[in-house]
Amino acid sequence: MAVIEIEPSKGGLSGTLEVPGDKSISHRSVIFASLAEGTSKITNFLTGEDCLRTVDAFRSLGVEIEQDEDELVIHGNGVDNLNEPLAPINFGNSGTTARLMSGVLAGLPLFTVAYGDDSLSKRPMDRVVVPLREMGAAISGRKKASLLPLSFDGTTLRGKDHNLKVRSAQVKSSLLLAGLFAEGETSVTELGQTRNHTEMLLPQFGVDLTVKGSTITIKGGQRLRASDVHVPGDISSAAFFIVAAAVTPGSELTLKNVGLNHTRDGIIHVMKAMGASIETDIHSYVGKEPVGDVHIKSSTLTGATIEGEMIPNVIDEIPIIALAATQAEGTTVIKDAEELRYKETDRISAVVDNLNRIGANVEAREDGLVIHGGGTLNGGTVDSQGDHRIGMMGAIASLISETSVIIVGKECINISYPSFFSHLDKIRK
Structure with a gap:
């Protein structure tokens, strides 16, 4: 495992950054363009390892995809012209690839086998497998197909009304993708709103769907049309620098062209509730996705309670929010976040142990964290445990520690933010 030592900041952070393309939108753009008929261009594509797993999955299915740095040209031939792969598809560490592609592979008239790395092979797949089987999918695998590897023996799917038992945009998206291949209508009713990039982006590729309250309905048999997509900056990546500027004294930072979708901007609302000085300026739209700049100044933070409806909107940002809470006055309580235990690591344990x-x-709860703020961070060693968000949390912690922080397993940060360390160096005075 690669190791990096990061010294504390000698002054505030300053300047302007443009964070990489949004991970969720990058995955979905590749999937929709690969299923479409015609040529699509994806610009500002996130070249992290997870998104490249989705690219490789469709190359395995015979789709021609050209890449020039962060630009993809995808030559789609439609769903009827995908090829049966001769070898198993490797999802690597990408949970998004595994769950969304399950909805695709379940509906294709092909036999496919898919697997992941050690970490992904421990993450639950039954949350997508069970409802897909209810649509008629023929899926087999370990422990009643609750874990990778999985095999998909393509069958005709039947439309179904799904009432989700977990709040998961990945499960929702997987079932909507399966619905494209199914006979009749498929509807998905959520427990509460999750990120809505699938619903926002599918119409751009010519798919009709309806959204009424918490229910999304899609008709099977629709053909996707090629479409160009410019991917906005990833707010989950921006979150690390939002917190960095907020907690590092003397900082003033601008993050340009960040996606500000209302189902993803919880980090801004949480940090403002804790007293952070943050301003946003929406200046354009990519399709229906709002894009803008985020301006952050260092400020004094106070503890807060984060729970309920807010959690799905900040589920990926909780590690860096926990770091911010260590610098706040008072106690911060995070509840209803048990989903963190099923990420790349058990993120509740990883956050507690490392901080x-x-x-x-910091104390662990079964469904969250209690962070007692106002203390000083000493520095030391942070073990990423192969989790990119834990690694980046540790790197930001170094800025406000008494001594340097050593990050063990820094290479995992390439999953979502390959340019993270160069961006961190750029804004240090």
Whole structure:
């Protein structure tokens, strides 16, 4: 495992950054363009390892995809002209690829086998497999197909009304994709709103769907049309620098061209509730996705309670919110976030272990965290445990620690933010 040592900041952070393309939109753009008829161009594509797994999956199915840095040209031939792969498809560490592609592979008239790395092979797949089987999917695998590897023996799917038992945009998207291949209508009713990029982006590729309240309905048999997509900056990546500027004294930072979808901007609302000085300026739209700049100044933070409807909107940002809370006055409580235990790592345990190791006072709950703020971080070692968001949390912690922080397993950050360390160097005074 690669190791990096990061010294504390000698002054505030300053300047302007443009974070990489949104991970969720990058995945979905590749999937929709690969299923479409015609040539699509995807610009500002996130070239992290997870998104490239989705690219490789469709190359395995015979789709011609050209890449020039962060630009993709995808030559789609439609769903009827995908090829049966001769070898298993490797999803790597990408949970998004695994769950969304399950909805695709379940409906294709092909036999496919898919697997992942050690971490992904421990993450639950039954949340997508069970409802897909209810649509008629023929899926087999370990422990009643609850874990990868999985095999998909393409069958005719039947439309179905799904009432989700978990709040998951990945499950919702997987079932909507399966609905494109199914006979009749498929509807998905959510427990509460999750990120809505699938519903926002599918119409751009010519798909008709309806959204009424918490229910999305899609008709099977629709053909996707090629479409160009410019991917906005990823707010989940921006979150690390939002917090960095908020907690590092003397900082003033601008993040340009960030996606500000209302189902993803919880980090801004949470940080403002804690007292952070943040302004947003929406200046354009990519399709229906709002894009704008985020301006952050260092400020004094206070503890907060984060729970309920807010959690799905910040589920990926909780590690860096926990770091911010260590610098806040008072106690921060995070509830209803048990989903964190099923990420790349058990993120509740990973956050507690690593922040306490460098001097914080954090307690684990079954469904969240209690962070006692106002203390000083000593520095030390953060073990990423192969989780990109834990690695980046540790790197930002170094800025406000008494001594340097050593990040073990820094290579995992390439999953979502390959340019993270160069961007961090750029804004340090």
